[in-house]
Amino acid sequence: HITPEKFYVEACDDGADDVLAIDRVSTEVTLTVKKDVPPSAVTRPIFGILGTIRLVAGTYLIVITKRKKVGEIFSHAIWKATDFDILSYKKTMLHLTDIQLQDNKVFLSMLNHVLSVDGFYFSTTYDLTHTLQRLANTSPEFQEMSLLER
Numbered sequence: 825h826i827t828p829e830k831f832y833v834e835a836c837d838d839g840a841d842d843v844l845a846i847d848r849v850s851t852e853v854t855l856t857v858k859k860d861v862p863p864s865a866v867t868r869p870i871f872g873i874l875g876t877i878r879l880v881a882g883t884y885l886i887v888i889t890k891r892k893k894v895g896e897i898f899s900h901a902i903w904k905a906t907d908f909d910i911l912s913y914k915k916t917m918l919h920l921t922d923i924q925l926q927d928n929k930v931f932l933s934m935l936n937h938v939l940s941v942d943g944f945y946f947s948t949t950y951d952l953t954h955t956l957q958r959l960a961n962t963s964p965e966f967q968e969m970s971l972l973e974r
Contacts, residue, residue: 825865828915831885832861833873848913851876851883872946874908877935880928881920883913886939888946900950908939 825832833844845856874886890907910932917925945952951959951971959967966974 825861825867826911827862827865831911832856832865833870834858834861846885848915851913870909871903872905872948874905874939874944877910879931879935880924881912881914881917885911885913886935887911888944891946894945897947897950900947902945902947902950902952904942905944905946910935910939 825834828848830848831846833846834840835842841857843856843858843861845854845860846852847854868889870887870889871891872888874888877884877886887909888905888907889909890905891903892906893901894904895902917928920928948971951974953974954962
């Protein structure tokens with residue numbers, strides 16, 4: 825969900841009530857609940873957050889807008905991210921000079937090129953950042969940690 829003040833990322837899991845709120849001015853990230861999302865928010869589906877990047881115009885949020893299932897590991901779906909959106913935290917570009925606008929446009933073009941290259945994979949239930957061998961040699965405490973905590 826997008827409002828002029830915040831980005832709200834809502835989990836679509838059954839029973840999930842938590843919503844990630846990202847302040848577009850302070851860049852502060854907090855956890856809130858669905859009822860706090862304004863009804864006026866523009867809503868669109870995403871499949872994940874790739875990250876943030878700071879360019880000339882300010883900070884941008886990179887989200888995955890399309891995905892393709894490419895396989896499974898131990899019944900965990902592995903997805904290939906196939907399309908992205910780059911969302912500006914700033915509401916306007918009026919604070920930039922013509923040169924800064926041009927530089928920002930070039931950097932966005934470069935970023936779009938990198939995102940168009942094959943090779944962005946993810947799983948919402950399996951740790952792709954560690955090899956199977958390394959996962960087999962970790963402690964039970966590590967195995968119990970959420971993917972975010974790892």
